[in-house]
Amino acid sequence: MLPRFDGRNFTGVTVEMRNAFDRDGVLVLDGLVPTQMCDDLRTHMNGMIQSFDADEHASVFSTTHQTHAQDAYFLSSGHTTRFFYEEEAFDNNGTLNKPLESAINKVGHAMHDTDPVFSRFSRQLAFSELAQGLGIQSPRLAQSMYIFKQPHIGGEVVCHQDATFIRTRPNSCLGFWVALEDATEENGCLWGIPGAHKSDMPKSLFIREGDGTRTHVLDETPYAEEKRVSLPAPKGTVLVFGGLFPHMSSANRSDKSRHAFTLHVIDGDADYPADNWLQRPEDMPFKGF
Numbered sequence: 231m232l233p234r235f236d237g238r239n240f241t242g243v244t245v246e247m248r249n250a251f252d253r254d255g256v257l258v259l260d261g262l263v264p265t266q267m268c269d270d271l272r273t274h275m276n277g278m279i280q281s282f283d284a285d286e287h288a289s290v291f292s293t294t295h296q297t298h299a300q301d302a303y304f305l306s307s308g309h310t311t312r313f314f315y316e317e318e319a320f321d322n323n324g325t326l327n328k329p330l331e332s333a334i335n336k337v338g339h340a341m342h343d344t345d346p347v348f349s350r351f352s353r354q355l356a357f358s359e360l361a362q363g364l365g366i367q368s369p370r371l372a373q374s375m376y377i378f379k380q381p382h383i384g385g386e387v388v389c390h391q392d393a394t395f396i397r398t399r400p401n402s403c404l405g406f407w408v409a410l411e412d413a414t415e416e417n418g419c420l421w422g423i424p425g426a427h428k429s430d431m432p433k434s435l436f437i438r439e440g441d442g443t444r445t446h447v448l449d450e451t452p453y454a455e456e457k458r459v460s461l462p463a464p465k466g467t468v469l470v471f472g473g474l475f476p477h478m479s480s481a482n483r484s485d486k487s488r489h490a491f492t493l494h495v496i497d498g499d500a501d502y503p504a505d506n507w508l509q510r511p512e513d514m515p516f517k518g519f
């Protein structure tokens with residue numbers, strides 16, 4: 231069982247928090263985000279879905295089948311707001327078999343810059359203090375995602391390290407994972423491998439190459455998944471973990487959704503390679519808190 235900290239009265243990173251983060255690779259802060267803020271973000275996202283033109287945008291997001299990888303819609307989503315469907319939301323003829331709000335896997339990847347509500351949520355003081363307190367000198371907000379983990383069809387996310395996808399030299403990726411609803415083992419909460427983050431590089435790199443991508447494997451040894459622990463997160467809990475912390479989540483076969491918001495911050499002083507999949511146009515650089 232990993233230590234859990236009370237985030238309700240968070241005023242900065244304590245020595246105990248920093249020690250837990252350094253030792254385990256993840257920091258669990260219960261109640262850091264007020265539940266009303268979680269509800270407001272869910273309501274706002276629902277409004278975005280209602281005004282979304284489903285015929286214009288269609289892309290399936292899957293970590294088990296990387297069908298999205300060559301998809302220009304995905305590759306050009308680093309500076310805008312795009313919608314990705316669950317794999318199981320389509321029938322054999324490729325027709326959507328669910329209402330839109332039950333069919334979307336995630337929305338990404340720059341709502342923190344393109345949408346005022348997401349910008350405010352992403353730039354809340356606690357996140358800025360956490361980034362500074364956990365060693366990011368010049369924080370830059372690189373990526374945001376709203377993840378639905380839909381009832382019955384919410385897809386599995388296989389074990390991975392976020393630095394595979396958001397790489398800097400040296401590694402500086404820091405992820406904030408916010409439970410917008412109760413996340414339990416039944417509806418697909420995160421799992422992680424404590425202490426498995428102590429390497430210099432991720433096991434693989436997800437590289438942009440021309441109009442597509444490829445995965446470059448650096449270390450073929452499998453993750454020690456037998457050592458994984460579940461990270462249940464009541465609504466408002468924030469999990470903070472670095473880019474080298476291996477984590478995963480199971481499919482959601484329950485009848486409860488598991489909405490979450492994630493924000494990834496990097497250090498503006500680190501080098502951001504041009505072959506990272508997520509790129510910004512020159513006139514829209516990553517910004518700070």
Ligand code: FE2
Pocket residue numbers: 390391392477
């Ligand atoms: Fe991740």
